[in-house]
Amino acid sequence: MQEIIVHKGEKKHLVIMHVAEECAQWQIKQEADSVLTVHVFCLDTTADTESSVILDIEQIGEHAETYIYGLGILTGKQQISVRTHVKHSVPNGKSNQLLKFAVRDEAKGSFVGELIVAPHAQHTEAMQTNRNVLLSPTATMHTQPQLEIYADDVKCSHGATTGQIDESALFYMQQRGIAPDEARRLLLAAFFHDVQTTLNEPAVEDRIQRKIEKIIL
């Protein structure tokens, strides 16, 4: 387990490139006015193993901001679980989570998003979004948003969906001459696009784009 403290007023960006065999765990505390951005990429398809990413984040100082963005493509017999635990212990904090997964073959994915707003953590703004697409009938994804909100003057929202590639979009694209594989590639790129644009680092963005294309082509 890695322990990190984001000090008062500090801005920290953490990019996690998940490795197939690894069970990785971070415990992060944020002091006042700190900004933490975490990107999680599950794009290592070299081994069919069980693995996990656990992010345990607590805001211990006021006016802290936490952003978690993630995307993953699970293939073969991989089983990957991503768990975020975000705790607002003090007032006036912000957090936003956006995680997207595409699951293929017989892979199994799981996302557990725990969001805790302590009784005195008033004026917290917290959002959590999880979107998943299943690329084969044998792929599965479990998504479990868990919100525990004990303060009454807060803005919190969450949403989770799991679906398939839109068949009508696929046919529409085919009717214009685009091969199904290319159409799926465009649709998946579109699916991940909003997560990728949060990187704001063209070099990393390109690297991620190449990895995605390598897997889905």
Next chain:
Amino acid sequence: MLDIRNLHASIAGKEILKGINLHISAGETHAIMGPNGAGKSTLSAVLAGHPAYTVTEGEVIFRGKNLLEMTPEVRAREGLFLSFQYPVEIPGVSMTNFMRAAVNAKREHNGLPVLNAGEFLKLMRAKRALVELDNKLAGRSVNEGFSGGEKKRNEIFQMAMLEPCLSILDETDSGLDIDALRIVAEGVNKLHNETSATIVITHYQRLLDYIVPDFVHILADGQIVRTGGKELALELEQTGYAGLVNN
């Protein structure tokens, strides 16, 4: 151009097309009219290769080749274009990327070099003017948030980009106000020439005031029950489908 012989097709075991015969030559415009449930949209979906439909009998020859053996994308690259009754919204896929993939797939199929970014954008600009499609729409995701009229205009824009031999317009007039109808029809007319053919599927005579057909076919219960010139559409307007089918 297109030869449909004794075409039977079904969806989920239910027969919708019950022996369609239709011959279309280059330069011609054919209107297919008929009541709800006659099979008009099924015919266009079957020609485009929609996977939900099964052809149970008959054959379709398109420019000398067996159309029914081709995948939907190959049909498109061979020059068949379907303007959808309900164009699909594709969030996140830009019109530019979508059209570039489509145009270049067709060019590769026909042994032409793919267009580079500059050449492609020039082509987009030229074709956009044809249907008065706003630059802002061309910069957005495919059909996302477009009004009904904008979607139909976008279909004709795509048709202009792909320069098909055979265009099938499936209820292109539905949901269009009179101004949008005029713009869309003018676009279709500009694209029509002696080497291309158009099939216009519609409920109403109105569209045919703008896109004048050489032939009008009445489809009822999966078969073409009458064929005539453009005056048949006017007759239909007066008598209704019931009158025509019974005669």
